[in-house]
Amino acid sequence: MTKAIDTNQLTEFKNSLKKRNDYAVIERAVTKNGILATTADYHSEVEMNPVFSIDLDTGDVANQKQSGRCWMFAALNTMRHDIKNKFNVPKDFELSQNYTYFWDKLEKANYFYENVLNTASLPTSDRKVSWLMTTPQQDGGQWDMIVAIIEKYGVVPQSAMPETYNSSKSNEFNTTFNLKLRKDAVKLRQLVADKVSTEQIDIARKEMLESAYRMLVYSFGEPPVNFDFAYRDNKKQYHLDQGLTPQTFFKKYVGWNLDDYVSIINGPTEDKPYNHMYTVDMLGNVIGGRKVRHLNVDMDTFRQVAIAQLKAGESVWFGCDVGQESDRQKGIMDTALYHKDELFDIDFHMTKAERLDYGESLMTHAMVLTGVDLIDNQPKKWKVENSWGKKVGTNGFFVMSNDWMNEFCYQVVVNKKHLPAALQKVLQEEPKALAPWDPMGSLA
Template sequence: MTAEINLDQLGKFQQDLDNHKDSKVIQRAVSHQGILASSEDFDAESKMEPVFSIDLSTGKVADQKQSGRCWMFAALNTMRIHLMNTYKVADDFELSQNYTNFWDKFEKSNYFLENVLKTANKPLDSRKVSWLMTTPQQDGGQWDMLCALIEKYGIVPKSAMPETFNSEKSGQLNKYLNLKLRHDAVALRELVADKASDKKIAETKETMLNEIYRMLTYALGEPATKFDFEYRDKDKNYHIDQNITPQEFFKKYVNLNLEDYVSLINSPTDDKPFNKTYTIEMLGNVVNGRPVKHLNLEMAELKKLAIKQLQNGESVWFGSDVGQSSNTKKGIMDTDLYVPDELFGTDLSLSKAERLDYAESLMTHAMVITGVDLVNGKPTKWKVENSWGEKVGTKGYFVMSDDWLDQFVYQFVINKKYLTEQQLKDQAQEPIVLKPWDPMGALA
């Protein structure tokens, strides 16, 4: 049955609006100030003081500028803490986000071309091919994808491969790299349709990768292979480590066993039972590298693990939907911060599962938890290191309410040593493969 909007209905709707005596006041406020400013609850803001019972020292906040590399910045920020504590490097020391960005885009290009070949016999209007062509590559990623890059290419300090125009403002590079990849997809699909030999396809793909490497080098600079690590520590002592490779630098100075860190998610949807592991089809960057793998846990368990890690002096990488109920200028993320349902006089509520199932929410941004306020042993708010520079929040740090974490945080990265014996067994399971467009495959 179809039903159009009729004039009688419009009359009733207008009469209902007229019956609301405060409708003109609300209309003036919303039309002049916007929805968020008109619905902001200042009492909620007053509860989000940036004071925490556990508060890690993590250095100066970095700035990803006009790029979508939050997952990279967040991960590298967690890794630099070891250097700061062990080698007393300056608070503004950073690991090179541009170095990992170069290899990520190069590996994602190869990953895309491989998926083009795997789906070459499917019609262009199939959902998988359509999904693949929508975004051949982008800035975003997940924790396991960064681990795959570091395990293959190592890591370097920012001085060895600094930022460029295109790393800080990635729009132009993404536009033309994706154009190149779609151009190459046409050629590869035509080769498969023409039944070209495996040798011919491999040679053609190698030429494509050579051209992509050239594009990335022009845009991002030449990736460091050997460099000198030179610095003065906080005690003013001079240090230099000459002719070191990125792999040697990671092993010596960062010294983390990346296999110890696992991705834990909270997805309370019916299609993902808790205590099972999941991966996502066609999601990754390094072919034959570390795959994306998530263990789904209830949020109460995730918070216990995060607190354990913080109590041991280690920050927590996490993925969330940062645009929900947050004031980015003030650096507050709180479900009580805005009350648009009261403003509009309507029900806007959805459960966390419903938001995922009905495309209202998914992971959009990765940050780092560096503190928590425990009252009677229970978390009330969390300290968050963002990667948007020092002009937002409290010198770049945000305050996240515990309820906001419950509703809009989807992923934590936790050292396996904090997991229970049963959680370790669950994490070791073979993952269930989810479809490419599943919300748990969203890139931060």
């Protein structure tokens, strides 16, 4: 049914508004100050006082600058926290995000080529092909994807492969790289249409990867094969470790069994029953490497496994929708921070499932839980290490209310030993594959 807005309706809308005694005051306030400033609640800032009953000492906050590497920063930060505790490295020590970034870009290019070839028989109007070409690659990722990179390439300290212009400000590179990948997709699809041999396709693909490698070296520098690691510890004692490789560095200084760490999600939509495993079609980076796998649980379990890991003295990688009900400068994430419903006299409430199903929310950012405030053994608020530098929040740390976690957190990564025995068994389950555009496949 077609129904246009008519002049009688407009007259009714205007007259109805004029009957509100406060409409002129609200109009002046919002037009002058904006929606958020007008609806901000001072009491939220009081409640989100950055004091926590469990508060891990994790060192300085890192800065991803103008790049979308939050998932990578968050993962490497959880590892550097452990290195700090074991080896007393300086509080500003960091693992090289540029190193893992380089290899992730190369692997994503190869993963894209694989998906292009697998869908080459489909028309470009097909949803899968359209989804592929919309963003051939990007900065974002998920926990299992950084694990796949580390398992194949190891890690290095930032001193062995520092940041570059393009790693800290990635838009120019991404635009150019995606242009290359789309052009490569045209050629690969044409080769398939021409029914050339597998050998000819392999030769073309190798040439594409070689030129991708060249672009990456020019933009990020060449990754080290061997390097020395020198530092002064917190007691000013000098240490020099020579002849390391990225793999031996990881084994000695991180030493984690990465198979022990699993992705736990809270996706309360009807198509994802709790206590089952899920993966996402066409999502990944390293072909033949670790696959994306999620265990979907209720929020009570979600919170409790995160608390268990914090109590054990280990920080927690997590993914959320950071733009919802948050103040970047103050470093507050709280559902009571703004009252837009009261301002406009409109009920804006949607359930978490409704927000996911209707495109209102999905995971957009990854950070690290480094503390929690427990009152009567129940979480009130959480300490969050961000990767936006020290000039936001409290020296770069944010405070997240427990209600905000319930509504806008979607993923935590924990050691599987913190899971109940029944859920540890579920980890062995063959995961159900979700569509590529499912919100649980979003990249932080």
